[in-house]
Amino acid sequence: xxxxxxxxxxxxxxxxxxxxxxxSSAVRPKTAQRVRQAIRALNYYPNTHARxxxxxxxxxxxxxISDISNPFFPELVKGxxxxxxxxxxxxxxxxxxxxxxxMASCVQRMLERKAEGVAIMTSEMNRQLIEELSRRGVPxxxxxxxxxxxxxxxICVDYAQGIHEAVDHLCALGHRRIGFISGxxxxxxxxxxxSSFLECLKQYDLAKEDTLIVEGNHxxxxxxLAMYRLLQLKRAPTAVLTSxxxxxxxxxxxxxxxxxRVPEDISIVGFDDIELSQFTQPPLTTIRLPRTELGRxxxxxxxxxxxxxxxxxxxxxxxxxxxxxxxxxxAYLLPGSQDLESAAVRRGS
Amino acid sequence: xxxxxxxxxxxxxxxxxxxxxxxSSAVRPKTAQRVRQAIRALNYYPNTHARxxxxxxxxxxxxxISDISNPFFPELVKGxxxxxxxxxxxxxxxxxxxxxxxMASCVQRMLERKAEGVAIMTSEMNRQLIEELSRRGVPxxxxxxxxxxxxxxxICVDYAQGIHEAVDHLCALGHRRIGFISGxxxxxxxxxxxSSFLECLKQYDLAKEDTLIVEGNHxxxxxxLAMYRLLQLKRAPTAVLTSxxxxxxxxxxxxxxxxxRVPEDISIVGFDDIELSQFTQPPLTTIRLPRTELGRxxxxxxxxxxxxxxxxxxxxxxxxxxxxxxxxxxAYLLPGSQDLESAAVRRGS
DNA sequence: CTGTTAGCGCATTCAT
DNA sequence: ATGAATGCGCTAACAG
Numbered sequence: 001x002x003x004x005x006x007x008x009x010x011x012x013x014x015x016x017x018x019x020x021x022x023x024s025s026a027v028r029p030k031t032a033q034r035v036r037q038a039i040r041a042l043n044y045y046p047n048t049h050a051r052x053x054x055x056x057x058x059x060x061x062x063x064x065i066s067d068i069s070n071p072f073f074p075e076l077v078k079g080x081x082x083x084x085x086x087x088x089x090x091x092x093x094x095x096x097x098x099x100x101x102x103m104a105s106c107v108q109r110m111l112e113r114k115a116e117g118v119a120i121m122t123s124e125m126n127r128q129l130i131e132e133l134s135r136r137g138v139p140x141x142x143x144x145x146x147x148x149x150x151x152x153x154x155i156c157v158d159y160a161q162g163i164h165e166a167v168d169h170l171c172a173l174g175h176r177r178i179g180f181i182s183g184x185x186x187x188x189x190x191x192x193x194x195s196s197f198l199e200c201l202k203q204y205d206l207a208k209e210d211t212l213i214v215e216g217n218h219x220x221x222x223x224x225l226a227m228y229r230l231l232q233l234k235r236a237p238t239a240v241l242t243s244x245x246x247x248x249x250x251x252x253x254x255x256x257x258x259x260x261r262v263p264e265d266i267s268i269v270g271f272d273d274i275e276l277s278q279f280t281q282p283p284l285t286t287i288r289l290p291r292t293e294l295g296r297x298x299x300x301x302x303x304x305x306x307x308x309x310x311x312x313x314x315x316x317x318x319x320x321x322x323x324x325x326x327x328x329x330x331a332y333l334l335p336g337s338q339d340l341e342s343a344a345v346r347r348g349s
Numbered sequence: 350x351x352x353x354x355x356x357x358x359x360x361x362x363x364x365x366x367x368x369x370x371x372x373s374s375a376v377r378p379k380t381a382q383r384v385r386q387a388i389r390a391l392n393y394y395p396n397t398h399a400r401x402x403x404x405x406x407x408x409x410x411x412x413x414i415s416d417i418s419n420p421f422f423p424e425l426v427k428g429x430x431x432x433x434x435x436x437x438x439x440x441x442x443x444x445x446x447x448x449x450x451x452m453a454s455c456v457q458r459m460l461e462r463k464a465e466g467v468a469i470m471t472s473e474m475n476r477q478l479i480e481e482l483s484r485r486g487v488p489x490x491x492x493x494x495x496x497x498x499x500x501x502x503x504i505c506v507d508y509a510q511g512i513h514e515a516v517d518h519l520c521a522l523g524h525r526r527i528g529f530i531s532g533x534x535x536x537x538x539x540x541x542x543x544s545s546f547l548e549c550l551k552q553y554d555l556a557k558e559d560t561l562i563v564e565g566n567h568x569x570x571x572x573x574l575a576m577y578r579l580l581q582l583k584r585a586p587t588a589v590l591t592s593x594x595x596x597x598x599x600x601x602x603x604x605x606x607x608x609x610r611v612p613e614d615i616s617i618v619g620f621d622d623i624e625l626s627q628f629t630q631p632p633l634t635t636i637r638l639p640r641t642e643l644g645r646x647x648x649x650x651x652x653x654x655x656x657x658x659x660x661x662x663x664x665x666x667x668x669x670x671x672x673x674x675x676x677x678x679x680a681y682l683l684p685g686s687q688d689l690e691s692a693a694v695r696r697g698s
Numbered sequence: 699c700t701g702t703t704a705g706c707g708c709a710t711t712c713a714t
Numbered sequence: 715a716t717g718a719a720t721g722c723g724c725t726a727a728c729a730g
Contacts, residue, residue, distance in 0.1 A: 002723055013701045018725055028699060043481070048461050049398040049407065050723035053706045058398065068426055069624070074418035081444065090458065093442055095430065109439065112397050132392070220628050249628055256630055275418070279569050279598055281605055281630050351707055362717045367709055377715060399707035402722045 001044055010038035021046055052114060061089045061302060062110035062118035066098050071246070071274045072291065076121060079295025087303065089116075100124045107133060117302035120146070121294075123187055139305035139313075141298050144189045153301040153313035155294065157189070160196040162287035162320030163241065166269045167200035169285075169322055170239045174331045175267065179212040179237030181226040181247050190218070193243050193271065212237050216247045223250025231258050238331040239267035245277045248284055252327070263329035273323055282326035289320050350393055359387035370395060401463060410438045410651060411459035411467035415447050420595070420623040421640065425470060428644025436652065438465075449473045456482060466651035469495075470643075472536055488654035488662070490647050493538045502650040502662035504643065506538070509545040511636035511669030512590065515618045516549035518634075518671055519588045523680045524616065528561040528586030530575040530596050539567070542592050542620065561586050565596045572599025580607050587680040588616035594626045597633055601676070612678035622672055631675035638669050 007014045012035060019027050020035045027035075038044075052058040061084050065073045077093060084091045092113055094106035103122070107129035110118050117139040120130075125145070133140060134152065141153040148154050170178055180197045183190030194213065201207040214229050216222035223242060227250060230236055242248040248270030255262055262268055262282055270277055270286030277284040297316050304310060356363045361384060368376050369384045376384075387393075401407040410433050414422045426442060433440050441462055443455040452471070456478035459467050466488040469479075474494070482489060483501065490502040497503050519527055529546045532539030543562065550556040563578050565571035572591060576599060579585055591597040597619030604611055611617055611631055619626055619635030626633040646665050653659060 003725095004723080014724075015702080015726085016700060019700085022725080024725085026699065031699080045457070045461050047402070047463065047723050049401040049463060050706090051725075052398040053396070053402055053708090054723080054725045056706075068417065069423035071420075074423065077417055078444070085454075090441065090462065092439065095427070105434075108394070112394055113439065114396070114398060249625075253628060253630070276569075276598075276625060279602060281602070352709095353707080363708075364710080364717060364719095365715085368716090371709075373709080375715070380715080396707050399722090400709075402724090403707080403709050405722080 001042060003044075003046065006035065006038045006042055006044050009042060010035040058114040058116055059089050060113055060115045061091045061299070062106075062113075062115035063091050063093050063298075064103070064106050064110075064118065064120045064122055065093070065095060066122040066124070067095050068093070071276070072244070072272060073121075075275075075291040076295040076298075079292035080119060080299050081295070083296050083299045087299075096122050096124045098122075098124065100126060104129055110138075111136070117141075117306055119298040119302060121298065123189065139302050141301040141313075143294070143298075144192070148313045148315050150311060151305050151313055153305070153316065155297055155301065155316040155318060157289060157294075158317055158319050159189070159193045160199070162271070162289070162322055163193060163196040164200055165322035166241055166285075166287055167197070167204065169324065169328065170241075170267060170269070171204055171206075173239075173267070173328060175237075175239040176206060176331070177212065177235060177237045177239070178206065179214070179230050179240040181214050181216045181223055181230070181240060181242045181251060183216060183218040183243035183247070185215055187218075190243055197241060216243060216250070218244050218247060220246050220250040220253070223247030224254045225250070227251035227254035228258075231255070231260075237266070239269070239328065241269045241271075243271055245270040245272045245274045245284065245286055247271075248277070248286065248327075249280060252280055252284075262327050264332075267328040267331070269322075269328060271320075278325070280327070285325045285328040286323055287320050288323045290318065294318055350391060352393075352395065355384065355387045355391055355393050358391060359384040407463040407465055408438050409462055409464045410440045410648070411455075411462075411464035412440050412442050412647075413452070413455050413459075413467065413469045413471055414442070414444055415471040415473070416444050417442070420625070421593070421621060422470075424624075424640040425644040425647075428641035429468060429648050430644070432645050432648045436648075445471050445473045447471075447473060449475060453478055459487075460485070466490075466655055468647040468651060470647065472538065488651050490650040490662075492643070492647075493541070497662045497664050499660060500654050500662055502654070502665065504646055504650065504665040504667060506638060506643075507666055507668050508538070508542045509548070511620070511638070511671055512542060512545040513549055514671035515590055515634075515636055516546070516553065518673065518677065519590075519616060519618070520553055520555075522588075522616065522677065524586075524588040525555060525680070526561065526584060526586045526588070527555065528563070528579050528589040530563050530565045530572055530579070530589060530591045530600060532565060532567040532592035532596070534564055536567075539592055546590060565592060565599070567593050567596060569595050569599040569602070572596030573603045574599070576600035576603035577607075580604070580609075586615070588618070588677065590618045590620075592620055594619040594621045594623045594633065594635055596620075597626070597635065597676075598629060601629055601633075611676050613681075616677040616680070618671075618677060620669075627674070629676070634674045634677040635672055636669050637672045639667065643667055 003014045003017050006017050019025050063080055081091050096103040103124040104126045119141045121143045139151045143155050146154045182194040214226040216226040248268050251268050270284045273286045273288035277286050352363045352366050355366050368374050412429055430440050445452040452473040453475045468490045470492045488500045492504050495503050531543040563575040565575040597617050600617050619633045622635045622637035626635050
């Protein structure tokens, strides 16, 4: 079941069979017909490894993420794979598990498998190996981190836009004490979200009470813990923005445990808009980061270079926007019961 | 940066370099030393495609799933990949999107990339291509569907065990009207869960009211719809088992919308124990299906054949067990308010 | 339009 | 213990 057998059966040379398969040059219709029949009859398909070896083109793209069980990634992966497949690329997916040692092995594997391009959608880094990729001319696209260079592109998420919309929304609702649960501050993207938030606060002249910012870990438990801390403040926030949806889920949980209600007592805004945030109790107002599109853009960034449109990487931008659901409402603590504790007492809990 | 350059630098033949890399036969320590130095100095690593071509071994395993954004799969994928990586296999992950046409393309890609084994963790099928795999001697492992044959293994989930435990639990709590929201009945695994449930009902002599079974779709919206239907019954169930956790999430949502409470008014049991089910309101009692382990077993099933331990496929079993959290409690509707409507009214809603 | 030829990078004989 | 030679399946360059 190789190209020789097909050639023999179709009474042509292997070169002609190759031409048919690749459409690389014109073949007489009659001959082509015969070859195609032989291919079908023998159920032949080419050996990709041999093709790669001789052509130098693997038709493989690498996609490096942190952890597929983090709900941020599946849609990104899908977006990337779908469009890669449509363009006849196979994708090798690797997880760093947030570990830079493992990141190194991910890149190494890309090198070994001769990936033609690599999308690095995580913040773990290994300068040396990435240099190695770059040196071999492999196009790379980063998310948020990374500078645009030769064959290196970057997708920049506009966190500020969505956060701006969220703070606008909250202020319009009358909130003045707005808290923020950040992600791990070791992450650049988490720091960006946090400083965007601070920026907004300044614009509304709300920037005095900086104790309303607590660090979480982008997971549910971290959000819960952080929210507990916020609730213990003498003057707790009436609304809280979170650095991602899982954090918001945790915050929701803490608030329920404290026998307070969302949004009546506290408004909550998430970030990312993962699918499940439509289904929390109450449905979560959140900032949508279109992850399927993110995946598509990552592919496009690579593909543009691979097609040879340009040698230079490009800077891509992806917008974020507020999606209003039911976890936010007007701040209406009654005068005389300004604090959350009495709100809970009022409700007899 | 190929084997020749290494050979030249180490002043040996390519064969010797190959021997070092593969440990295929003894080499004089001194020579070996020199070769290793050359390898390091040149930052050399072998071309996997060339190796595959000449050795016939790709060190690639295929993993076919339905949809990575279905929360059932990420952990399975992780389990499979982790152990595959440990054994120096790369994995090609493909999504069928629940579409059998696409399933065909998945298998085709496995064939083209010369996967040494394929784990088919979905129920879409393409007999012909799978025959093709089988004919080429590629080991296969199925989940639930598929019979054990030469080089074909099967992992059988013991749905009955977990469901049994759940019904026991509910009955011990005093429930007598137990409902069930199934998955799409076109799925064999969904039918299995449903019939296990019916079996249990019989054992408890509760099998008369078969209207307490409604079909869902294994997604949140389906669970919600199904639960609404259950709630409209004159004699609604006091407890409901669901075919998976997303269905349970939907049921929770419907119950909240109806201003009823879980577990006071209705107990809910999920299936799968996806991570988020710990964080629902209230935390979901569910039947745990250990998906990381499932992934590991799938790899082992393939690996056992690849190692040549045996030519025959094997039947694997994976257990499911109840995890009690807070969405189940004793059935304690007051006498005189036997129905849910009055329960809601009682609470002033 | 089609066939012949020469490798792609490597593992594996078969010699020595 | 090591080297020379062969070919895995295919594409590309060159001839015709």
